[in-house]
Amino acid sequence: MRTVPTTLTLLSLAFLNSFARGEISVRTDFEGASAKVVSIGHAPRTVRITPGGDPARGWPCWWYLRIDGLAKGDTLTLEVVPLDAPLVGPGKNRGKPLAAGWCQPARAAVSHDGKKWQQTEPGRAREGVMSYKVQAHGESLWLAWGPPFTPKDSAELVESLAKKCRGSEAFELCQSNGGRPCPALRLVSERPSERRPGVWIQARQHAWESGSSWVCRGAAEWLASDDRRAAALREKAEITIVPIMDIDSTATGNGGKECLPQDHNRDWTDRPHHAEVAAAQKHLRQWADEKRLALFVDLHNPGPGDMQPFFYCCPDSSLTEAGRTNLDRFLTLCRGEMNGPLALADKPRTSGPAYDPLWRQMSKNWVAAHAPPHAVAVTLESAWNTPDSTTDGYRRLGEQLGQAIAKFLREDVRK
Numbered sequence: 001m002r003t004v005p006t007t008l009t010l011l012s013l014a015f016l017n018s019f020a021r022g023e024i025s026v027r028t029d030f031e032g033a034s035a036k037v038v039s040i041g042h043a044p045r046t047v048r049i050t051p052g053g054d055p056a057r058g059w060p061c062w063w064y065l066r067i068d069g070l071a072k073g074d075t076l077t078l079e080v081v082p083l084d085a086p087l088v089g090p091g092k093n094r095g096k097p098l099a100a101g102w103c104q105p106a107r108a109a110v111s112h113d114g115k116k117w118q119q120t121e122p123g124r125a126r127e128g129v130m131s132y133k134v135q136a137h138g139e140s141l142w143l144a145w146g147p148p149f150t151p152k153d154s155a156e157l158v159e160s161l162a163k164k165c166r167g168s169e170a171f172e173l174c175q176s177n178g179g180r181p182c183p184a185l186r187l188v189s190e191r192p193s194e195r196r197p198g199v200w201i202q203a204r205q206h207a208w209e210s211g212s213s214w215v216c217r218g219a220a221e222w223l224a225s226d227d228r229r230a231a232a233l234r235e236k237a238e239i240t241i242v243p244i245m246d247i248d249s250t251a252t253g254n255g256g257k258e259c260l261p262q263d264h265n266r267d268w269t270d271r272p273h274h275a276e277v278a279a280a281q282k283h284l285r286q287w288a289d290e291k292r293l294a295l296f297v298d299l300h301n302p303g304p305g306d307m308q309p310f311f312y313c314c315p316d317s318s319l320t321e322a323g324r325t326n327l328d329r330f331l332t333l334c335r336g337e338m339n340g341p342l343a344l345a346d347k348p349r350t351s352g353p354a355y356d357p358l359w360r361q362m363s364k365n366w367v368a369a370h371a372p373p374h375a376v377a378v379t380l381e382s383a384w385n386t387p388d389s390t391t392d393g394y395r396r397l398g399e400q401l402g403q404a405i406a407k408f409l410r411e412d413v414r415k
């Protein structure tokens with residue numbers, strides 16, 4: 001008879017203890033946030049979540065939440081389990097739940113102020129659950145799949161760079177289907193010239209791939225900088241940068257990839273569903289008609305097992321000789337510049353008919369089919385599951401991309 005009261009006493013003490021320290025709670029009522037709470041434990045402090053995205057709006061791999069009610073020095077364990085709902089969008093994964101690796105990075109992103117992001121220590125995977133241990137610096141902790149970059153961040157980035165860089169402008173690419181503005185940046189020197197080669201850089205056709213926006217940010221910051229190589233490039237080229245393409249899924253914390261009715265990167269047809277794709281196509285067609293579209297770079301994040309950035313190129317058979325020469329030169333320059341911490345893989349890959357029957361509806365393949373023969377169109381996949389996949393690591397990779405572009409356009413590529 002003594003065991004029961006003792007257990008009860010211990011439980012009561014645990015309850016009183018947690019009450020004295022305050023209850024922890026989870027918030028997801030802000031831009032880009034996403035999580036479904038499975039359970040909360042107060043002693044020890046543990047929160048178990050699953051990604052909160054709707055599978056109809058893309059792969060449920062993204063999660064981003066704030067935990068309140070902590071005290072400085074508290075240790076919290078965040079446990080992430082995959083959503084068990086089957087995927088419903090187009091693609092070969094339809095009908096199956098998304099594999100756990102997509103929502104369980106080796107290291108999560110953590111912030112103590114909601115602004116500056118670092119990586120956690122490596123998580124521990126056991127029986128399908130990934131656990132990340134973090135220590136609170138104050139009453140709140142922000143945790144995410146990777147460093148978040150939201151539509152608000154995109155607007156602030158393009159506006160601040162436009163203010164700093166003479167002759168450039170922030171503009172609205174379009175209103176998304178959900179009625180949200182899609183921020184973009186045009187970098188060009190004040191000296192007018194109609195025949196400038198056009199460079200188009202875009203990120204985040206897949207909303208969960210937040211790292212691609214950080215690479216884009218690094219590229220934009222360098223291309224808009226006072227560095228003489230960047231200034232010289234702006235004298236001779238016109239550069240458009242779109243840090244987030246799928247504005248709606250990013251704002252609502254959905255994954256975006258293979259969303260209904262159409263993945264953003266399979267939407268590059270004559271009748272696109274997504275407003276951002278239609279608007280980008282309009283600008284790119286105009287450059288193509290003026291024979292000045294020179295370079296198109298689409299920024300993505302790859303699979304959990306890809307530990308180095310790499311390029312996807314158009315199938316060799318679709319390239320002209322001038323296009324192949326320029327592509328080889330661009331890749332060589334990128335290999336020279338992208339030397340770490342996220343070092344470019346030696347070999348590019350190809351996304352053609354063997355990769356996806358809808359390969360022609362992928363951005364770079366559509367661009368290549370509509371651009372002048374000398375143009376280069378590529379996808380850069382930036383590894384996200386490494387210790388260097390941080391805001392600094394991604395930005396450095398973007399800066400190196402900018403430097404490779406500056407070298408590429410030092411010569412006239414329109415031959």
Ligand SMILES: [Zn+2]
Nearest residue numbers: 206209300301
């Ligand atoms: Zn992608």
